[in-house]
Amino acid sequence: MAPLIGVLAVQGDVAEHIRALTLAGAEAVPVRRPEELAAVDGLVIPGGESTTIDRLLRIFDLAEPLRARLAEGMPVYGSCAGMILLSAEVLDGHPEQQSLAALDITTRRNAFGRQVDSFEVDLPFVGLDEPFHAVFIRAPWVERVGDGVEVLASIERDGEEHAVAVRQGNVLATSFHPEVTDDVRVHALFVELVRAAGSIGDPAVVEGHPSTTNRDN
Numbered sequence: 168m169a170p171l172i173g174v175l176a177v178q179g180d181v182a183e184h185i186r187a188l189t190l191a192g193a194e195a196v197p198v199r200r201p202e203e204l205a206a207v208d209g210l211v212i213p214g215g216e217s218t219t220i221d222r223l224l225r226i227f228d229l230a231e232p233l234r235a236r237l238a239e240g241m242p243v244y245g246s247c248a249g250m251i252l253l254s255a256e257v258l259d260g261h262p263e264q265q266s267l268a269a270l271d272i273t274t275r276r277n278a279f280g281r282q283v284d285s286f287e288v289d290l291p292f293v294g295l296d297e298p299f300h301a302v303f304i305r306a307p308w309v310e311r312v313g314d315g316v317e318v319l320a321s322i323e324r325d326g327e328e329h330a331v332a333v334r335q336g337n338v339l340a341t342s343f344h345p346e347v348t349d350d351v352r353v354h355a356l357f358v359e360l361v362r363a364a365g366s367i368g369d370p371a372v373v374e375g376h377p378s379t380t381n382r383d384n
């Protein structure tokens with residue numbers, strides 16, 4: 168059975184992730200309510216504006232349930248703003264920005280600078296045979312990688328390597344936006360991760376046919 172993967176749908180490019188996840192073999196649904204979050208096997212946190220998504224998570228009463236599911240080990244993939252939200256520490260963040268702290272990394276927001284705030288590059292990526300055409304949009308980079316965090320891709324700037332894709336256990340994050348290309352290999356890696364983790368959703372929901380729950384939106 169295809170894993171049920173949610174896309175956090177409070178802000179950002181939700182439809183593109185749903186399309187990519189579907190092409191990668193998942194059943195994908197938007198997640199806006201705690202009950203929807205409880206039903207999914209994994210979650211994508213899309214790009215957008217991390218300060219806004221952080222604020223909306225609290226307004227939608229999703230922040231605490233999301234922290235709880237992350238603490239249980241629910242697989243999550245954060246792209247760009249999603250990576251920022253998952254980071255243990257954020258540099259150049261808004262003073263009131265709260266982190267989900269699911270990844271032991273320090274990210275710097277808008278790290279590539281304002282002049283070159285968007286660019287594309289063919290990026291070698293651990294686990295993929297061919298480079299990934301990566302689209303960066305006002306992207307963060309990773310300045311510190313904790314023990315147990317695997318760097319999957321990095322970019323050199325001014326003689327220093329900066330991680331732009333990382334994985335720690337069930338948490339995957341990229342600074343770039345695979346959902347805006349036709350290449351679904353990063354989403355496929357996440358779908359495999361969710362499959363390997365097995366169904367760990369709310370037991371009541373899982374027993375009651377997850378494939379028929381919360382699918383009407």
Ligand SMILES: NC(=O)CC[C@H](N)C(=O)O
Nearest residue numbers: 214215216217247248305
């Ligand atoms: N494309 C993006 O997600 C940009 C992220 C944005 N710069 C932020 O700080 O949240």
